[in-house]
Amino acid sequence: MSAPRPSPLNSEGHDYRVEQIIGRLLQLGVLAAALVVLIGGVMLLIHSGSDVAAFQTFRGESAALRSVTAIIGSAFHGDSRGIVQLGLLLLIATPVARVALTLGAFVIQRDRLYIFTTSIVLVLLLYGLIWGRA
Amino acid sequence: MTISLLALLLAIGSFGAGLLGALTGLGGGLVIVPMMTLLFHIDLRYAIGASLVSVIATSSGAAAAYVREGFTNVRIGIFLEVATTVGALVGAALAGFISTNALAVLFGLVLLYTAYRSFSAPDEHSTDLPPDPLAVRLRLNSTYPTAGGMRPYSVQGVKSGFSLMFIAGVLSALLGIGSGIVKVLAMDRRMKLPFKVSTTTSNFMIGVTAAASAGVYLHRGYIEPALAFPVMLGVLSGALLGARILAGARTLWLRRLFTTVVVVLAFEMLYKGLRGGL
Numbered sequence: 001m002s003a004p005r006p007s008p009l010n011s012e013g014h015d016y017r018v019e020q021i022i023g024r025l026l027q028l029g030v031l032a033a034a035l036v037v038l039i040g041g042v043m044l045l046i047h048s049g050s051d052v053a054a055f056q057t058f059r060g061e062s063a064a065l066r067s068v069t070a071i072i073g074s075a076f077h078g079d080s081r082g083i084v085q086l087g088l089l090l091l092i093a094t095p096v097a098r099v100a101l102t103l104g105a106f107v108i109q110r111d112r113l114y115i116f117t118t119s120i121v122l123v124l125l126l127y128g129l130i131w132g133r134a
Numbered sequence: 135m136t137i138s139l140l141a142l143l144l145a146i147g148s149f150g151a152g153l154l155g156a157l158t159g160l161g162g163g164l165v166i167v168p169m170m171t172l173l174f175h176i177d178l179r180y181a182i183g184a185s186l187v188s189v190i191a192t193s194s195g196a197a198a199a200y201v202r203e204g205f206t207n208v209r210i211g212i213f214l215e216v217a218t219t220v221g222a223l224v225g226a227a228l229a230g231f232i233s234t235n236a237l238a239v240l241f242g243l244v245l246l247y248t249a250y251r252s253f254s255a256p257d258e259h260s261t262d263l264p265p266d267p268l269a270v271r272l273r274l275n276s277t278y279p280t281a282g283g284m285r286p287y288s289v290q291g292v293k294s295g296f297s298l299m300f301i302a303g304v305l306s307a308l309l310g311i312g313s314g315i316v317k318v319l320a321m322d323r324r325m326k327l328p329f330k331v332s333t334t335t336s337n338f339m340i341g342v343t344a345a346a347s348a349g350v351y352l353h354r355g356y357i358e359p360a361l362a363f364p365v366m367l368g369v370l371s372g373a374l375l376g377a378r379i380l381a382g383a384r385t386l387w388l389r390r391l392f393t394t395v396v397v398v399l400a401f402e403m404l405y406k407g408l409r410g411g412l
Binding site (some may be wrong): 010019026027029030033034036037039040043044048049050051052053055056057058060061062065066067080081084085087088089091092093094095096098101102105111113114117119120124125127128129130131132 | 135136137138139140141164174175176177178179180187190191193195196204206208209212213215216220222223226252273307334341342344345346347348350352353354355356357358359360361362363364366373
């Protein structure tokens with residue numbers, strides 16, 4: 001990539017430092033999530049790796065692994081499936097955090113139109129994640 | 135088959151999908167669901183759950199690099215995300231009412247379309263046309279880095295791009311894919327953005343779109359840890375390695391290989407869906 005490095009602030013007052021922070025946050029979120037999923041996955045294989053896999057028919061995950069609070073609860077009880085699920089929850093939360101940070105950047109820029117637009121996206125994401133209804 | 139063996143095979147398959155997806159620029163999410171359902175006979179809903187999770191991982195992993203290059207147009211991304219997240223929630227709601235066979239047929243058609251698009255060259259268009267008045271009002275016009283410094287571009291077809299994004303969101307939720315192909319189509323062909331801007335902004339949006347429906351599917355029990363963990367780790371490591379090997383340079387035979395895989399899977403999905411075998 002031979003493109004010149006963008007100046008810290010471009011003509012629209014676009015703050016590249018904010019975008020750098022966002023980029024770093026995404027990387028960290030994915031890494032943390034992958035680490036938690038890996039730990040939970042290894043525990044899961046040790047615990048029930050020799051069980052017969054039966055996923056041909058859909059039964060749905062148990063209630064303990066479906067909601068945000070239940071997942072956190074079972075992960076802290078040391079349940080391997082709960083730990084994997086916590087890692088996946090972290091992963092799903094990463095883009096949500098990105099939208100939240102973008103909202104913060106627009107608030108600093110006092111960009112009303114985009115504070116409004118970004119808020120809509122954030123509310124829709126939280127709605128899906130917390131209430132789980134569509 | 136034991137859970138350990140299934141996890142190992144899924145991890146290997148997902149690694150390959152992530153690697154090829156990154157090398158060809160087509161994304162690995164597209165082949166995860168067909169692999170899980172056709173090869174391992176896993177229920178479509180579990181497959182969609184695992185695939186969506188892997189889509190978030192690769193999109194967020196790659197976005198970190200893109201954002202720092204200054205190509206991503208954050209305003210366009212956020213504006214279009216309104217359409218994709220609404221689409222994703224609508225798609226997740228519809229998923230409960232559509233038979234798995236109908237979804238398999240839809241999946242087959244999307245795969246065929248992707249294979250067809252993978253060989254058509256990016257649209258050569260001027261980025262200096264007078265902008266859509268709506269783009270001016272929404273302040274979507276911006277600049278992007280080129281060898282000769284920052285270059286301004288204007289945005290066309292805001293309404294039709296926005297509508298296509300809604301469809302991209304619905305497809306993403308229904309099929310567990312990133313629908314990057316529809317997103318790039320909307321931004322490249324309709325909104326006439328510079329190619330680099332549409333691909334990076336599309337990647338920026340894929341994770342957010344997938345997160346909207348993944349949240350809903352988590353509550354519905356589609357996300358099974360024993361399946362999601364090998365798929366997520368496999369795709370992510372494959373995609374990261376792929377990005378490291380070949381930054382941008384896409385060899386033709388790899389594209390041919392991947393497209394062939396996509397076409398075979400497309401016919402298999404169509405056949406299973408029409409025969410009622412999924």
